[in-house]
Amino acid sequence: MLEVTPVRAFSDNYLWLVRAPSDERRAVVVDPGDAGPIEAALAQQGLRLAAILVTHHHPDHVGGVQALAAEHGVEVYGPARERMPCEVRALDDGDVVSRADLGLEFRVMAVPGHTLGHVAYYGHGALFCGDTLFSAGCGRLFEGTPEQMLGSLDRIAALPDDTRVYCAHEYTLANLRFAAAVEPGNTDVLGTLEAVRELRARDGITLPTTLGRERRINPFLRCREPAVRAVAEARAGNPLPRPADVFAVIRAWKDGFR
Numbered sequence: 001m002l003e004v005t006p007v008r009a010f011s012d013n014y015l016w017l018v019r020a021p022s023d024e025r026r027a028v029v030v031d032p033g034d035a036g037p038i039e040a041a042l043a044q045q046g047l048r049l050a051a052i053l054v055t056h057h058h059p060d061h062v063g064g065v066q067a068l069a070a071e072h073g074v075e076v077y078g079p080a081r082e083r084m085p086c087e088v089r090a091l092d093d094g095d096v097v098s099r100a101d102l103g104l105e106f107r108v109m110a111v112p113g114h115t116l117g118h119v120a121y122y123g124h125g126a127l128f129c130g131d132t133l134f135s136a137g138c139g140r141l142f143e144g145t146p147e148q149m150l151g152s153l154d155r156i157a158a159l160p161d162d163t164r165v166y167c168a169h170e171y172t173l174a175n176l177r178f179a180a181a182v183e184p185g186n187t188d189v190l191g192t193l194e195a196v197r198e199l200r201a202r203d204g205i206t207l208p209t210t211l212g213r214e215r216r217i218n219p220f221l222r223c224r225e226p227a228v229r230a231v232a233e234a235r236a237g238n239p240l241p242r243p244a245d246v247f248a249v250i251r252a253w254k255d256g257f258r
């Protein structure tokens, strides 16, 4: 199993530090929005940076890329279809990031929706999904359509149940409050909400999650469930024959949910 540690940045971002399986003194970072916390974590853990992976172009994901790449002279991997802060190894769907020197290999998945060129990295039973999937939630549709985002979530949901999902933000508690509003009868949601409330009261970290868990608690992965469709249709006031229509109603509801 990969050894992955969270590095906190800004108010609720996690920058993920992945230790190289074949060289325990080196690590890869995913979405370093800020170089400072990464430098501190590397120093504290006695690690050298070996590569940078980027999921999408938002500043809280790329803000530290240039400084880290210059300081450490490492390769940056990023989405081919988005503007990156520096030269990157441009990746698109189906590409493989293969670093035998580190014992790491990730398959690249195009997951448009939050942004149009957003990619995710899957390998070693782990998924680094940026702002596409959150625990009990999903990213806002800044650039893509509901159809695109649901398509991306469907592809993620096809990965094995025990896939560990490293989301980029600590949004789980607020997401679960919303999930409980969508499915007040979902005991998995209610039980997880209680556990997460306690964990967050101690400033604990709720990630990684697993896909098996998300399938039970995440309303955006549950658009085909009759109960979710029914509540979306009641909100819309008309039938919603397509899962993407259900997704669009739930996503818009969440955007205004407090």
Ligand SMILES: [Zn+2]
Pocket (backbone or CB within 6 Å): 056, 058, 114, 131
């Ligand atoms: Zn983003």
